[in-house]
Amino acid sequence: MKNRVAIVGAGMTLFRRRMLESPKELSFEATRMALDSAGLELKDIQSVVSGSAPDAFDGIHMKGEYLLDGMGGIGKPNQRVYVGGGTGVFTPIGGWWNVASGLYDTCLCVAEEKMSPLHPHPQYAFWSIFDQILERPLGTTLLWIFSLEMRRYMHKYGIKEEDIASVAVKNKGNAVDHPCAQLGAKITVDDVMNSEPICWPVKRLDVSPPSDGAAAVVLASEKIAKRLTDQPVWLDGVGWTLDTTHWTNRDLAYPEYVEKAAWMAYKMAGIKKPKKEIDIAEVYDPFDYKELHHMEGLQLAGKGEAPKMAVDGVTQRDGDLPVCPSGGLLGVGNPIAAAGMMKICEVFWQLRGEAGKRQVKKDARTGLAQAWGDLMQVGTVAVMRS
Amino acid sequence: MSQKITSYPGHEITPEDVKEGKYLDVVYKFEPKYSWAAGVAISRFLAELKEGRIIARKCMNCERILVPPRMYCEQCFRPTDEWVQIKDTGTVNTYSISHVGTDARRLKTPILVAVVDLDGATPGMGILHNLGEVEPSKIKVGMKVKAVWKSSSERQGAITDIRYFKPIGEE
Numbered sequence: 001m002k003n004r005v006a007i008v009g010a011g012m013t014l015f016r017r018r019m020l021e022s023p024k025e026l027s028f029e030a031t032r033m034a035l036d037s038a039g040l041e042l043k044d045i046q047s048v049v050s051g052s053a054p055d056a057f058d059g060i061h062m063k064g065e066y067l068l069d070g071m072g073g074i075g076k077p078n079q080r081v082y083v084g085g086g087t088g089v090f091t092p093i094g095g096w097w098n099v100a101s102g103l104y105d106t107c108l109c110v111a112e113e114k115m116s117p118l119h120p121h122p123q124y125a126f127w128s129i130f131d132q133i134l135e136r137p138l139g140t141t142l143l144w145i146f147s148l149e150m151r152r153y154m155h156k157y158g159i160k161e162e163d164i165a166s167v168a169v170k171n172k173g174n175a176v177d178h179p180c181a182q183l184g185a186k187i188t189v190d191d192v193m194n195s196e197p198i199c200w201p202v203k204r205l206d207v208s209p210p211s212d213g214a215a216a217v218v219l220a221s222e223k224i225a226k227r228l229t230d231q232p233v234w235l236d237g238v239g240w241t242l243d244t245t246h247w248t249n250r251d252l253a254y255p256e257y258v259e260k261a262a263w264m265a266y267k268m269a270g271i272k273k274p275k276k277e278i279d280i281a282e283v284y285d286p287f288d289y290k291e292l293h294h295m296e297g298l299q300l301a302g303k304g305e306a307p308k309m310a311v312d313g314v315t316q317r318d319g320d321l322p323v324c325p326s327g328g329l330l331g332v333g334n335p336i337a338a339a340g341m342m343k344i345c346e347v348f349w350q351l352r353g354e355a356g357k358r359q360v361k362k363d364a365r366t367g368l369a370q371a372w373g374d375l376m377q378v379g380t381v382a383v384m385r386s
Numbered sequence: 387m388s389q390k391i392t393s394y395p396g397h398e399i400t401p402e403d404v405k406e407g408k409y410l411d412v413v414y415k416f417e418p419k420y421s422w423a424a425g426v427a428i429s430r431f432l433a434e435l436k437e438g439r440i441i442a443r444k445c446m447n448c449e450r451i452l453v454p455p456r457m458y459c460e461q462c463f464r465p466t467d468e469w470v471q472i473k474d475t476g477t478v479n480t481y482s483i484s485h486v487g488t489d490a491r492r493l494k495t496p497i498l499v500a501v502v503d504l505d506g507a508t509p510g511m512g513i514l515h516n517l518g519e520v521e522p523s524k525i526k527v528g529m530k531v532k533a534v535w536k537s538s539s540e541r542q543g544a545i546t547d548i549r550y551f552k553p554i555g556e557e
Contacts, residue, residue: 010388014396020409021396029395037388059416121490133424133432134454134545135514139488144499144514147482152501155480155527180394200483200522213396244460248501248512249452252480349388356389 002102006225006232007092007384009038010345012215015182015333018116019212023058024070027112030214030338031072034108038218039228045218046104048073050080051091051111053336053373056125057118071110071216083242084129085286085373087111088215088340089380093238095219096382105221112214113335122210129375131245143199143207145376149252150201150289156253157304159292161201165192166310167288168205171324174317175331177357180342182211182333192288208286211333215341217348231352237269237383245375258297258372261379266299269383271366274299278383279364280350281321282343284372285328291315294370295323297379318361325350325360340371344382351386427455430469436543438535442472442507450508472506474533475554479503479512483522498522502531502551518550530554 011033013019013026021029027050035041050071055063064080067073081087081094088111095109115122126142153159166189175184187205195204225232239261243250250256262274271277281300285291292306300321301309309315315323326332326346329339347367349355370381404411424432427443431454434441443455443466450459451470459466481500487493498517503510517525518534531551541547 011391012394014394014398016396016398018399018401019396020399026396033391033395037391059414123486123490124488127488131454132420132422133428137544137546138499138514138516139484139497140514141484141486141488141490143486143490144482144484147484148480148499148501151482151527152480196485197483198486200485202482246454246460248479248514249510251510252501352388354388354390 001100003099003221005096005099005235006220006222007217007235007348008220008225008228008232009034009040009218010216010348011037012180012338012342012345013213014180015211015213015335015338017182017209017211019114023067023112023114026114026212026214027067027070027110030112030216031070031108031110034216034218040106040218042072045072045076045106045108047077047098047107049091049094049098049107049109050078051082051087051337051341052080053082053084053087053113054125056128057113057115057122059117067112072108083374083378083380085284085336086340086371086378086380087337087373088342089344089369089371089382090240091337091341092217092219092235092344092382093240093380096235096238099219099221105224107219108216109219110214110216111337111341113338114212115210115335116212141199143202145247146287147199147202149376150287152252153289153293154201159304159307162189162193163307163311164289164292165189165206167285167291168192168330170310170316171285171328171330174325174358175327178327178332181327181331183209184327184331202287206288208329208334211335213333213335213338215338215345217341217344231386233348233351234385235382236385237265237271239264239268239381241379242374243377245377247376254303255293255297255372255379257377258294258370258379259299261381262298265381265383271383278321278366278368279362280325280347280360280367281323282326282346282367282369283323284340284370285324285330286334288330290372291323291328294372298368298370298381317358322360325355325358343369343371347384351384427457431455432543435545435547436541438538438541440472440474440504442470444468444470451506451511453504453507453511453513472504476502476504476531476551478525478527478529478531480527481517481525496522498525500551515548516550517552519552
């Protein structure tokens with residue numbers, strides 16, 4: 001690698017079920033905030049990477065091009081990356097390519113999602129990710145891949161629904177302290193267990209909400225970062241892999257593609273024992289069981305052992321391994337691409353000690369953000385250091 | 387959000403706001419039609435379903451029997467070698483009770499959905515399908531099931547030529 005890459009600024013909008021701002025306006029707000037926090041102007045930015053998930057939410061084809069001016073991309077080298085739910089963490093990975101390669105010294109990475117335009121429900125867009133010949137005729141909904149995976153995970157390791165529910169309780173509770181959060185709340189395991197069974201074993205409160213929002217970070221090479229700030233956060237490891245769309249041929253209890261992405265990032269960052277070396281983790285949590293499933297894929301817990309860590313409080317903000325101190329997708333909200341970027345922003349703020357009420361108790365020096373998506377087939381991982 | 391930042395951009399609106407005309411929106415419905423060629427492998431698979439049979443493809447290199455069938459082995463990255471008839475029985479790998487339809491609207495009768503690992507294919511080769519003739523509370527992972535086919539005159543060469551899979555009793 002030619003350049004060590006740092007994050008030098010971050011910004012985000014409110015996450016809400018339905019926002020007045022257009023996709024471009026949301027992008028502008030997050031981008032402007034990220035530039036301001038880095039002390040930069042658009043003229044200082046050499047390249048732009050944009051992230052947004054299915055075009056079907058907006059009904060706007062070539063959304064990357066549409067969003068371009070709100071993301072500060074006019075007249076600059078621009079690329080849109082897209083791996084479904086994995087997009088938010090893949091966006092700064094795309095930025096890392098730009099800067100680590102030595103091609104540019106600064107890169108703006110912006111992720112935006114408006115899910116609200118689609119009626120009767122944003123879920124509808126996901127119908128078309130399933131196989132058009134063999135799966136869609138069966139009446140598919142995106143929830144199926146989660147409920148089927150959750151049931152298999154429970155079966156393989158004898159995991160109780162109540163233990164999984166403790167993740168929703170933690171994350172929605174953490175989100176109470178996040179000023180942008182859509183669904184921060186103090187709830188109980190019973191509340192989750194008694195919520196509507198929408199796709200058993202998935203219940204209403206096991207699921208993150210549809211949301212609108214945007215988030216952005218500014219990346220800089222070491223040379224520029226050190227000029228800009230005393231507190232750069234280094235993007236020291238990135239990893240990404242995809243598995244096939246033949247998801248019914250896969251071991252649903254364990255996300256091997258997440259493990260591969262994680263080891264790619266860990267090796268790059270020189271991490272040999274992730275359980276010991278990672279201080280905080282923003283693990284992808286569109287559903288409560290996914291946080292646990294992903295902790296195992298990320299080698300932060302042994303197979304089938306993540307639920308116990310959640311129940312024992314290890315993953316609370318004051319625990320040994322705080323997971324989703326932001327409140328995660330379950331609490332802050334899930335505007336798909338922006339939600340993954342929110343995780344990058346959270347680790348940035350945590351490692352700089354700027355997270356205020358959300359600041360984890362331990363002295364966190366190394367953090368991880370991860371996202372997941374497509375037809376349960378992609379893992380995107382970023383390792384960050386203060 | 388950083389504690390250094392004190393205001394957060396964005397304005398939330400509600401469907402009522404739009405209905406009352408406080409904010410303007412534009413409604414559009416996109417109604418394209420697609421005609422998908424099923425492809426080499428899946429065309430044969432569908433033709434076999436029409437005959438009440440399930441067919442897979444074998445890769446002689448890794449010796450996996452693949453279903454849904456494909457003309458190439460994605461692991462060995464070479465053409466697959468032969469067609470193999472497999473059984474219409476299998477094992478429930480995982481299942482769910484879906485109270486929502488494709489567009490997230492609530493259903494009166496839940497859809498029972500499962501990944502069924504088919505007998506005769508390499509272990510773990512499952513397909514997505516529905517379950518029937520079973521109480522939701524009686525479904526179990528590991529349950530043996532068998533396809534319930536439409537009559538030959540009703541079959542069209544579609545995945546729905548199998549109505550659903552039903553339990554076949556013993557383990």
